[in-house]
Amino acid sequence: MTVTPMTVTPAPASAPVAEGDRAMVELQGVTKRYGEVDALKRVDLTIRKGEFVTLLGPSGSGKSTLLNLIAGMITPSSGRIVIDGRDATTLPTNQRGLGMVFQNYALMPHMTVFENIAFPLQVRHLPKDEIKRKVEQVLDLIQLGHVAGRRPRELSGGQQQRISLARCIVYNPALILMDEPLGALDKNLREQMQLEIKRLHADLGITMLYVTHDQDEALTMSDRIVLMNGGKIEQQGKPDELYFKPATVFSAEFIGSSNLIPGIVEAGGVSGLSLRTAIGTFPVPAADFAVSTGDKAMLLVRPENMTLTGGPGVTSVSGRIDDSILLGGVVRHFVRCKDQSTIIVQELNQPDRPIAKRGDEVRAGWPPAHARLLPPSVPH
Amino acid sequence: MNALFGSSRLSRNLIATAAWLCYVFLLLPSLIVIPISFGNPGQIEFPPRQFTLALYQQFFTDQAWWGSMVQSLLVATVTTMLTLVLAVPAAYALVRSQLPRRNLLRGLFMMPMLVPVIVLGLGLYLQFSNWGLLDTTTGLVLSHIMLTTPFIMVSVMSGLHHSDVSLETVASIMGASRPVIFFRVVLPQLKASIAVGALFAFLMSLDEVVVAYFLTGTKAMTLPVKMYSSIRWELTPVLAAVSTLLTLLSLLIALGIIALQRKTEANP
Numbered sequence: 001m002t003v004t005p006m007t008v009t010p011a012p013a014s015a016p017v018a019e020g021d022r023a024m025v026e027l028q029g030v031t032k033r034y035g036e037v038d039a040l041k042r043v044d045l046t047i048r049k050g051e052f053v054t055l056l057g058p059s060g061s062g063k064s065t066l067l068n069l070i071a072g073m074i075t076p077s078s079g080r081i082v083i084d085g086r087d088a089t090t091l092p093t094n095q096r097g098l099g100m101v102f103q104n105y106a107l108m109p110h111m112t113v114f115e116n117i118a119f120p121l122q123v124r125h126l127p128k129d130e131i132k133r134k135v136e137q138v139l140d141l142i143q144l145g146h147v148a149g150r151r152p153r154e155l156s157g158g159q160q161q162r163i164s165l166a167r168c169i170v171y172n173p174a175l176i177l178m179d180e181p182l183g184a185l186d187k188n189l190r191e192q193m194q195l196e197i198k199r200l201h202a203d204l205g206i207t208m209l210y211v212t213h214d215q216d217e218a219l220t221m222s223d224r225i226v227l228m229n230g231g232k233i234e235q236q237g238k239p240d241e242l243y244f245k246p247a248t249v250f251s252a253e254f255i256g257s258s259n260l261i262p263g264i265v266e267a268g269g270v271s272g273l274s275l276r277t278a279i280g281t282f283p284v285p286a287a288d289f290a291v292s293t294g295d296k297a298m299l300l301v302r303p304e305n306m307t308l309t310g311g312p313g314v315t316s317v318s319g320r321i322d323d324s325i326l327l328g329g330v331v332r333h334f335v336r337c338k339d340q341s342t343i344i345v346q347e348l349n350q351p352d353r354p355i356a357k358r359g360d361e362v363r364a365g366w367p368p369a370h371a372r373l374l375p376p377s378v379p380h
Numbered sequence: 381m382n383a384l385f386g387s388s389r390l391s392r393n394l395i396a397t398a399a400w401l402c403y404v405f406l407l408l409p410s411l412i413v414i415p416i417s418f419g420n421p422g423q424i425e426f427p428p429r430q431f432t433l434a435l436y437q438q439f440f441t442d443q444a445w446w447g448s449m450v451q452s453l454l455v456a457t458v459t460t461m462l463t464l465v466l467a468v469p470a471a472y473a474l475v476r477s478q479l480p481r482r483n484l485l486r487g488l489f490m491m492p493m494l495v496p497v498i499v500l501g502l503g504l505y506l507q508f509s510n511w512g513l514l515d516t517t518t519g520l521v522l523s524h525i526m527l528t529t530p531f532i533m534v535s536v537m538s539g540l541h542h543s544d545v546s547l548e549t550v551a552s553i554m555g556a557s558r559p560v561i562f563f564r565v566v567l568p569q570l571k572a573s574i575a576v577g578a579l580f581a582f583l584m585s586l587d588e589v590v591v592a593y594f595l596t597g598t599k600a601m602t603l604p605v606k607m608y609s610s611i612r613w614e615l616t617p618v619l620a621a622v623s624t625l626l627t628l629l630s631l632l633i634a635l636g637i638i639a640l641q642r643k644t645e646a647n648p
Contacts, residue, residue: 071549071553073549092552093549093552093553094552094553094554094555094556094557095555096553097555098553099553099554100549100550100553102546102549102550104544104546106544106546106547106549106550108547108551108565108568109569110568110569110571119551119554119556119564120554120555120556123551123554123555123556123560124555167554171554171555177553
């Protein structure tokens with residue numbers, strides 16, 4: 001499933017760099033209300049030309065509402081939507097110049113693969129020979145030229161999803177929306193398709209808005225992740241920013257696994273701050289939100305930043321092994337602290353590592369610089 | 381089932397026998413006309429003592445008989461086509477749109493199925509006599525459209541419930557207008573349900589007798605009405621031939637419906 005760089009369709013790969021700052025989609029204070037419930041609360045979001053943006057969040061967080069608003073299947077209760085420089089707030093769906101890939105593929109069962117891909121071009125009244133040329137080019141691009149005459153139901157799920165992707169690419173829409181497109185595929189195929197979609201995005205410079213609840217998928221594919229929670233944008237940024245610098249407890253818990261220890265901020269430590277918790281007082285790095293002594297706060301340490309072996313300059317807390325789980329490349333220890341809370345420590349697996357047993361007294365440690373101070377979680 | 385009847389061979393055979401007796405009881409009146417239709421052209425006779433096609437010859441040479449058959453086929457064909465034009469878009473609108481009072485509208489469309497046909501016949505008779513539509517093909521077709529609309533609508537609405545809305549959504553996102561979506565995305569998926577509904581409608585119009593009896597005289601008389609009057613006034617054995625032909629036609633249409641329904645189940 002390798003993809004050769006495309007010479008045919010839309011923008012050359014260098015285009016997004018030049019136009020990188022131009023907004024393809026702009027949402028300004030968009031609210032969607034269903035009766036008494038706000039599905040979306042005053043959301044502002046900009047998607048730049050050529051960008052791959054993922055909407056990530058649990059179900060009910062508003063990500064599908066956002067997608068449907070951009071697609072024009074629903075209209076906002078208030079706010080403004082601009083697509084490609086044009087006010088599209090109330091523009092009918094079929095005039096927005098978008099493409100969409102659905103989880104269930106949504107290929108026309110009564111049309112062949114060729115006819116399916118030709119459909120958007122026929123809608124645009126392109127001449128017949130040009131349609132034929134474009135469809136063949138895009139089928140070559142996804143390496144499915146040999147199935148042109150078949151019906152969608154004769155193809156595998158992965159093939160169908162590539163056809164539905166080709167059907168978008170062929171008419172060069174301003175933006176391709178993807179609603180959990182890989183949700184129906186098995187794990188291996190999903191990973192393969194993630195890379196293929198990423199490659200098509202890089203080669204063709206198409207702007208993509210991808211919706212998923214799968215954090216791994218979001219981390220793998222996106223230029224930028226928009227994390228949604230309760231109808232609002234919780235945090236947005238590059239995948240590594242979201243992973244290493246979560247701004248809230250929700251972000252920390254939704255992306256990656258995390259140890260969160262609540263406590264009270266005190267003076268002390270290298271950065272001038274430390275956190276007094278039920279299992280000890282720990283030095284913390286400088287916070288990137290306003291905090292003063294006496295405030296409640298949360299300490300975040302990722303399990304993979306922790307170790308049981310200790311070492312110089314490591315902060316640690318004592319506890320007892322509750323369980324140790326072998327996960328292949330890594331081993332995950334569940335350490336029960338003296339206040340009965342559990343800390344997860346994840347270490348790389350090595351053949352000569354002594355096996356931790358249930359009941360072993362250990363010290364779970366971390367370099368203070370790898371910890372992160374978060375504001376206490378606020379209910380939405 | 382097992383709890384009631386046990387599973388012994390005897391009880392199973394009893395059930396099978398009872399079922400077959402029911403089938404025979406239901407089918408016999410329809411089947412008995414077949415041998416009669418090949419028998420004595422002089423009088424109705426069962427069992428027939430000779431084999432001849434004389435009754436069929438009589439049917440096809442008598443203008444009054446085959447004329448009413450042509451009239452019936454014409455009425456059924458025109459009715460079916462016009463009902464399709466009316467009922468398919470109506471069903472689409474009722475299923476897919478957010479029209480206010482959708483359920484009320486649906487109920488109105490289903491009404492002709494619930495109102496007693498004899499009441500409908502009387503009402504139409506009174507109304508059409510004011511409009512000068514009595515004993516006209518137009519009047520008959522109009523009333524048959526009323527009767528067949530619910531059947532096509534039910535069939536198409538169930539087809540729509542089984543078809544995938546996201547196909548229409550994706551077509552719209554790809555830039556297709558409403559008419560393009562209706563003709564190129566919706567209709568092709570409804571082919572089978574439309575065909576089933578159309579066959580039902582055709583069959584209904586073809587052997588509808590109550591309303592046709594009210595509305596037609598000598599000019600627009602359909603085959604069932606002709607048969608009914610013939611039973612009352614002359615009781616000719618040609619009736620057996622006509623019945624056989626009608627049964628055959630119904631059988632063919634029913635088989636067509638079954639085949640279409642199988643096809644839809646195989647590839648939804």
